[in-house]
Amino acid sequence: MLAEIKGINEECGVFGIWGHEKAAELTYYGLHSMQHRGQEGAGVVVSDGKNLKAHKEMGLVNDVFKHADFSALSGSVAVGHVRYSTQGGKVLENVQPLLFRSQTESMALAHNGNIMNAYKLRGELEAEGSILQTSSDSEVLAHLIKRSGNKITEETISKALNQVVGAYAYIILKEDKMFVALDPTGIRPLSIGRLGDAYVVASETCAFGQIGATFEREVLPGELITISNDGLSSIRFAMRQQRKMCAMEYVYLSRPDSDVNHVNVHASRKNMGMELAKESPVEADIVVGVPDSSISAAIGYAEESGLPYEMGIIKNRYVGRTFIQPSQELREQGVKMKLSPVRSIIEGKRVIMIDDSIVRGTTSKRIVQMLKQAGAKEVHVRIASPSIQNPCYYGIDMSTRAELIAANHSVPEISNIIGADSVAYLSEAGLEKAVLKDKTIHQGICTACMTGKYPVKEEGEKEIAYTSC
Numbered sequence: 001m002l003a004e005i006k007g008i009n010e011e012c013g014v015f016g017i018w019g020h021e022k023a024a025e026l027t028y029y030g031l032h033s034m035q036h037r038g039q040e041g042a043g044v045v046v047s048d049g050k051n052l053k054a055h056k057e058m059g060l061v062n063d064v065f066k067h068a069d070f071s072a073l074s075g076s077v078a079v080g081h082v083r084y085s086t087q088g089g090k091v092l093e094n095v096q097p098l099l100f101r102s103q104t105e106s107m108a109l110a111h112n113g114n115i116m117n118a119y120k121l122r123g124e125l126e127a128e129g130s131i132l133q134t135s136s137d138s139e140v141l142a143h144l145i146k147r148s149g150n151k152i153t154e155e156t157i158s159k160a161l162n163q164v165v166g167a168y169a170y171i172i173l174k175e176d177k178m179f180v181a182l183d184p185t186g187i188r189p190l191s192i193g194r195l196g197d198a199y200v201v202a203s204e205t206c207a208f209g210q211i212g213a214t215f216e217r218e219v220l221p222g223e224l225i226t227i228s229n230d231g232l233s234s235i236r237f238a239m240r241q242q243r244k245m246c247a248m249e250y251v252y253l254s255r256p257d258s259d260v261n262h263v264n265v266h267a268s269r270k271n272m273g274m275e276l277a278k279e280s281p282v283e284a285d286i287v288v289g290v291p292d293s294s295i296s297a298a299i300g301y302a303e304e305s306g307l308p309y310e311m312g313i314i315k316n317r318y319v320g321r322t323f324i325q326p327s328q329e330l331r332e333q334g335v336k337m338k339l340s341p342v343r344s345i346i347e348g349k350r351v352i353m354i355d356d357s358i359v360r361g362t363t364s365k366r367i368v369q370m371l372k373q374a375g376a377k378e379v380h381v382r383i384a385s386p387s388i389q390n391p392c393y394y395g396i397d398m399s400t401r402a403e404l405i406a407a408n409h410s411v412p413e414i415s416n417i418i419g420a421d422s423v424a425y426l427s428e429a430g431l432e433k434a435v436l437k438d439k440t441i442h443q444g445i446c447t448a449c450m451t452g453k454y455p456v457k458e459e460g461e462k463e464i465a466y467t468s469c
Contacts, residue, residue: 012096012395013037014110014190015080016171016201018178018227023078024055024070026195026211030202031080032061033210036255037112037203038084041095045108047175048075052106056081056095076198079173081110094136097173100146105174107145107152111138112203113168113188114395116458121163141170157181158224158237165458167246167394169219171201178227185455186221186243187394187446189260192232199227204258218261244446244455248396250435251385252293252356261443263435266296271434272384272426273300273354280424281305282380284350288312290367291339297384298354305352312346313339313353313367339367347375357385358414358423361405365418372419381420386428386450387411394446394456 013034017023027044042064043056053073057064061082081096097108115121118137125132125143132139144160145152152174161170167187172179180201182190193200195213202208205215219225222238245261246253256266273296287309289298302309316338351371358364364381371379387406401407405414406425415423426434428451436443448454 012084012112013082013203013207014112014169014171014201015203015207016078016110016173016178016180017195018077018199019229020195020198021076023076024068024073026200027078027080028061028065028068029211030200030207031082033207033255034082034202034204035061037253038082041083041092042081043095043097044073044078044080045097045099045173046073046075047077047173049077050175052099052101052108052173052175054097054099054108056092056097058092058095077173077178079108079110079171079178091135093134096136096138097171098134098136098139098142100142102146104150105152107142108173109138109142110171111136111141111168112190112395113183114166114393115140115164115168116166116393116456117164118166140164145172152177152179154179154224154226154235154237158235161224161237166456169203176228180219180225180227181237182219182221182223183456184222184238184241185446186241186261187246187455189245189249189254189258190219191259192216192219192225199232201227204254204260206255206258209257215259241455242440243442243444245444246394246396247385247431247435247445247447247450250445251431256293256296263437268435269293269296269356269384270300270303272431273297273302274304275430275434276354276382276384276424276426277301277304279427279430280382282352282382282422282424284352284378284380286310286312286346286349287352287354288346288371290353290355291315293356294354294384297356301352301354301382301384307352310342310345312342312351312371314342315339339370341370341374341376343374346371348377349375350378350380351376352380352382353420354382354384356383357388358383358405358418359388360403361414361418364420368419378421379419381415381418381423383423383425385426386431386447387425388449390449390452392449393454393458394448396449 015030024046041058042061045054097110100107115137121140130143148159149156168183169188169190170181193208193213200213222240224237226233250268254265287302289295368379389407
């Protein structure tokens with residue numbers, strides 16, 4: 001499970017709206033729909049055409065906006081952000097959107113992703129006299145924009161973007177314009193929608209449904225979009241490369257009702273389960289999924305294999321994602337509180353347990369133990385993604401191979417460690433078949449954490465010194 005990861009460097013969500021009298025309120029609803037992308041802090045910056053006004057706090061979206069004075073956040077334009085970061089970055093000044101004020105114009109910035117060369121760029125900026133106020137790599141872009149020219153324009157933003165390396169989706173707001181940008185490889189998701197005459201921007205399309213907006217299109221890799229009272233315009237700030245959407249968006253990160261790169265997440269996960277059943281069948285009585293992100297794959301596996309799908313594991317809805325907890329001890333306790341086996345369903349049965357991934361192995365071991373203690377005769381673990389063997393430098397903090405069980409043990413060894421009767425993973429080919437309509441310039445996934453094939457490289461920047469997002 002991705003919940004086992006020691007720390008998540010980034011799993012953030014961005015939201016923006018242009019041209020609606022209830023911009024701040026709609027941003028709240030949009031961020032609420034993407035709460036799963038970050039539970040550490042949230043914020044909004046609103047423009048009334050003349051001034052930028054901010055409200056942000058640590059905590060869940062509901063808590064952050066519970067006491068917000070929306071009358072003081074009047075304006076028809078807003079940008080919002082939900083955040084999760086590494087330990088050491090959990091301070092209010094890192095909560096986004098970041099707001100910068102100058103004598104000429106102000107700027108708010110919301111970022112989803114990771115800048116691989118942030119440490120080097122920060123050093124250059126500091127050497128030139130810049131004083132950065134946060135430990136977030138997101139702040140670097142704001143300083144690069146101002147260094148590129150006194151005004152915040154398509155030209156200065158493009159020049160700044162061409163200096164950063166990594167995976168990023170940005171929404172940049174000044175008093176009278178909003179800019180939207182996606183990295184040239186398109187590793188992070190970002191889409192444009194419409195709500196009447198208003199434009200909406202979000203990391204996930206589920207946010208559109210939350211506020212009644214309709215999907216228009218995805219932001220293209222290397223594209224810089226400008227939204228203003230004159231409408232929407234677009235330029236290329238970099239040559240477009242083949243898209244390499246983060247595979248973990250399909251496997252785990254995105255909500256099932258979101259569409260990522262024109263593919264529905266639930267449908268892709270169901271396809272993963274079907275491909276897994278073709279590749280790794282096993283004699284069993286029932287199929288169960290580990291809630292929530294594995295349910296779709298479990299349904300697909302059961303459908304393809306002809307076995308009944310059963311709710312053999314129940315999730316306590318009032319316990320947050322285990323990887324959000326600040327320590328490994330609390331994460332482990334959270335697993336016990338979060339998941340419960342249904343004895344009457346699994347007792348005496350040969351169980352196929354479908355999960356989205358195994359990272360460290362501790363959570364998978366605990367779930368297998370729970371199932372066997374509840375009377376399961378056999379537990380066969382099937383993973384609806386390839387094994388994770390490599391660090392991610394694009395926003396998910398799987399920082400060392402030492403903490404990745406598949407990087408250090410064979411599949412039979414993993415099976416023995418977690419106490420399963422067998423373990424099998426979905427192949428890379430099976431994953432691609434499940435999530436790609438066709439392998440073109442428009443279609444492609446980043447599987448670097450699984451295969452070691454990194455689509456974006458920056459030599460000497462392997463150590464991420466500043467918290468992302």
